[in-house]
Amino acid sequence: MTNETIIQHRQELNINGYTVIPDVFSESAIGEMIAVIDSADHTGPLFRKTNDLFAIRRFLQEVPSIAPLIFTPGIRQIVRELFGEQHVPVKSIYFDKPGQSNWFVAWHQDLTISVAEKLPVAGYGPWTVKPGQFAVQPPTDILESIYTLRIHLDDTDEQNGALKVLPGSHAKGVYRADSIDLNQTPDVSCCVKKGGVMIMRPLLMHASGRSSNGHNRRVIHIEFSDRELAGGLQWAETRMLSFSGLD
Structure with missing residues (x-):
């Protein structure tokens, strides 16, 4: 990205709460990602499959061979320039919304984080506990530290479930x-x-x-933060990124 586009995307993130960067991955790179996902063992407890949705929780952990395909120099530049060098992945999910899906998501904010275990810590709650998964609503400043990066493996528009957003609503708190x-x-x-x-x-x-429109919507969703959690709580997923060689 040029300095001009970096400034533009920073402004859009600050003012609107979102930005779109086209052509980050080539057609062949996307094909490689899809091949790795399709070849993964889909029988684990963190794999969810219904007629309306296929999802992989802790995606980077469950499909580790995907990481080199995702964390290219281009993505690491985006993270460094738009989020900050201290931001690291703390949560990852893969979504596949089939073309015949009736699944929809009502208006909401993403208010929970994934942690390694449940601990009684002031300011953290309520909790959602599932097998192998612990989710909790943290203090607002933790949520404000997070950037979510969504890699699109398909063309996405209004006909196959593209996200609808309310620009600027991120600045209103919870x-x-x-x-x-x-x-x-x-x-x-x-x-x-x-x-x-x-x-x-x-x-x-x-x-x-x-x-x-009968078209799939496949998305890799990765959340980044630069914060440590209180009271001994640990992020469920933490992956360090190297920014060497990007200057």
């Missing part, structure tokens, strides 16, 4: 979705071509609709 007035704050659909990435802040109010 608030209820039922307080939204779409007449006052119109939503925007974030259409992203295959190989592009969308970056968003977790407190950005967002939703997604059902698929209507």
Whole structure:
């Protein structure tokens, strides 16, 4: 990215709470990622498969051979320039929304983080505990430290469940979705071509609709933070990134 585009994306993240960067990955690179995902053992407890959704939790841990394909010099430059050199991956999910899916997600903010174990720590709660998974709502400043990077493995638009967002809503703190007035704050659909990435802040109010065009929507979702958690809590996933050789 040039200095001009870096400044543009920083401004969009600060003002709107999201930005889209096209053509980060080539067609062949996306094909390699899909091949690795398809060849993974899908029987583990962190793999979820229904008629409406296929998802892999702790994706980088469950499919470790995907990491070199994701953390290219281009992605590491994005992380360094837009997030900061201290930001590291702390949560990863792979989503595959089939073309015939009726699955949709109502308006919400991403208010939980994944941690290694449940500990009684002031300011952290409520908790969601599933087999091998511990999720908790942290203090707001932790949520504000997070950037979410979404790598699109398919062309995504309004017909196959592209995210809809309320620009600038990330700056309002934590608030209820039922307080939204779409007449006052119109939503925007974030259409992203295959190989592009969308970056968003977790407190950005967002939703997604059902698929209507028969096309899949496959996305790799990775969250980054530069914060340590309180009271002995540890992020469920932490992967260090090297920024050497990028200057």
